[in-house]
Amino acid sequence: MTRGFYVTTPIYYINGNPHIGHAYTTIVADVLARTARTRGDAFFLTGTDEHGQKVADAAKAAGLDPQTWCDRLVPKWKQLFASFHVEYDDFIRTTEPRHERLVQRVFERLRENGDVYRGVYEGWYCSNDETFWLESKLIEGRCPNPECRREVEWLSEESWFFRLSKYNQPLLEHFRTHPNWVRPRSAYNEMMSMLEEGLEDFSISRAAFDWGIPIPGGGGVIYVWFDALLNYITALGWSEDDARFRRYWPATVQLIGKEIARFHTIIWPAILWSLGEKAPDLVFAHGWITLDGQKIGKSLGNAVDPETLVQRFGADAIRYFLLREGHFGSDFSYSEAKIAQRYNDELGNDLGNLVRRTLTMLARYRNGLVPQPGETRFGERFTELPKRVEEAIFNLQFRDALEEIWELVSALNREIDERKPWVLAKAGDEAALDALLYDLCEGIRWLAVMLAPFMPQKAGEIWEQLGLRTGLHGSWEQTLVWGGLGAQTQTAPSETPLFPRLEIAVA
Ligand code: MSP
Numbered sequence: 075m076t077r078g079f080y081v082t083t084p085i086y087y088i089n090g091n092p093h094i095g096h097a098y099t100t101i102v103a104d105v106l107a108r109t110a111r112t113r114g115d116a117f118f119l120t121g122t123d124e125h126g127q128k129v130a131d132a133a134k135a136a137g138l139d140p141q142t143w144c145d146r147l148v149p150k151w152k153q154l155f156a157s158f159h160v161e162y163d164d165f166i167r168t169t170e171p172r173h174e175r176l177v178q179r180v181f182e183r184l185r186e187n188g189d190v191y192r193g194v195y196e197g198w199y200c201s202n203d204e205t206f207w208l209e210s211k212l213i214e215g216r217c218p219n220p221e222c223r224r225e226v227e228w229l230s231e232e233s234w235f236f237r238l239s240k241y242n243q244p245l246l247e248h249f250r251t252h253p254n255w256v257r258p259r260s261a262y263n264e265m266m267s268m269l270e271e272g273l274e275d276f277s278i279s280r281a282a283f284d285w286g287i288p289i290p291g292g293g294g295v296i297y298v299w300f301d302a303l304l305n306y307i308t309a310l311g312w313s314e315d316d317a318r319f320r321r322y323w324p325a326t327v328q329l330i331g332k333e334i335a336r337f338h339t340i341i342w343p344a345i346l347w348s349l350g351e352k353a354p355d356l357v358f359a360h361g362w363i364t365l366d367g368q369k370i371g372k373s374l375g376n377a378v379d380p381e382t383l384v385q386r387f388g389a390d391a392i393r394y395f396l397l398r399e400g401h402f403g404s405d406f407s408y409s410e411a412k413i414a415q416r417y418n419d420e421l422g423n424d425l426g427n428l429v430r431r432t433l434t435m436l437a438r439y440r441n442g443l444v445p446q447p448g449e450t451r452f453g454e455r456f457t458e459l460p461k462r463v464e465e466a467i468f469n470l471q472f473r474d475a476l477e478e479i480w481e482l483v484s485a486l487n488r489e490i491d492e493r494k495p496w497v498l499a500k501a502g503d504e505a506a507l508d509a510l511l512y513d514l515c516e517g518i519r520w521l522a523v524m525l526a527p528f529m530p531q532k533a534g535e536i537w538e539q540l541g542l543r544t545g546l547h548g549s550w551e552q553t554l555v556w557g558g559l560g561a562q563t564q565t566a567p568s569e570t571p572l573f574p575r576l577e578i579a580v581a
Contacts, residue, residue, distance in 0.1 A: 200226045
């Protein structure tokens, strides 16, 4: 059976409203899934992480029981993803019965095989990070996570443990034999040194509070991370729908923020191996969007409201910015001035004007009808471009992919500036004018196809303006053959520019 492409995002804690950082990972997954769908079968999962103390505390502060709180928050998250044109295949909530049932089954399975055992846990716990810390790691008695630094509490309770230490050697082995399974390199190296330091078993049950999945047979609830990680296989129907599970597992790529790499590249594969399943093909730990050098996040109170950004710049422009601004894997800083600049220069001037100028000339010289192709100056030169763009996308180098696409944008603009269609028209060189106008329209058609995963709505508008109806999301190999645009196609230029200029006061 051929395997489908499976991409996941972390599931988001819903202890408050979503911010731009949450939109980021989900948009990246959407770009991957949309590109993968042009080649065949793809499945894209996102969702919400609803158990644990953090969510329980937020509910309490709002005077609600946790389930009611979660039910109220989830629509906001779904709305956010819809505003950004995200098309996931499944949205999982960890409070759903399908998930609770699976987590309990896994717990029982691991208890039977001895990887989950009973012991006493004593240690320092940070409820904000939902993490236990060794005393030696604390900084002045506080949580060592630089973004947190909250007080930790001493917990002492009977507990169920997961035998992580048993997987120390297999993990080291896996990291050595699969040097690219965790990317970027910085994350790989960091995880490798944790493995070399040695792993300890850790507690996976909580008796102190009850907002979680009950441990089968009693004794508290299951640790939120153990519960949450399993979402990735719940959605595929692990142990219930084997054909579906085998079709997508191991995941092609699991996207995460770098702060949760340890959970996804050490604990997660160990749990999977304990179940007899494989580790994902790739875990990619991306960087943070920062504001004044600090990670944007709820805890710091510097969160940026994504809906406001959508209203201001449009969803596709934000999608473009997020993928174009930083190298995927590195931090990058956010500012509205930077978004506005890319919007006006790259989207408005380069792309938007190219489409407007071309279709205006076509209307003037050819009544808006695509002419017969002539001798092309582009076909051969750009034959390899779609392949390069696709490769960059599947290699998660989104910035490079967009830069490659912009090569074509610039080449087409240069062609207009240098060959001056108005001069050809005046000179009555009809054949040269036909050939040039055809190349420009065909180039724009190529741009729409390659930009569709990044800016689905704008690509759709370009497609319509070209007078095309279907085929925008088809296989690149078949669609992107130079000359594919039919002569005599009636174009339909729009009055409104694709990216109306923003007047910005930049501080
Ligand atoms: N619930 C856990 C994940 C469980 S996955 C089995 C969690 N949730 S979270 O809501 O705190 O963060 C989830 C993800 O949001 C991060 O891993 C990251 O992908 C994204 N981001 C949150 N803030 C971000 C930035 N400022 N910048 C980039 N991404 C950010 O951790």
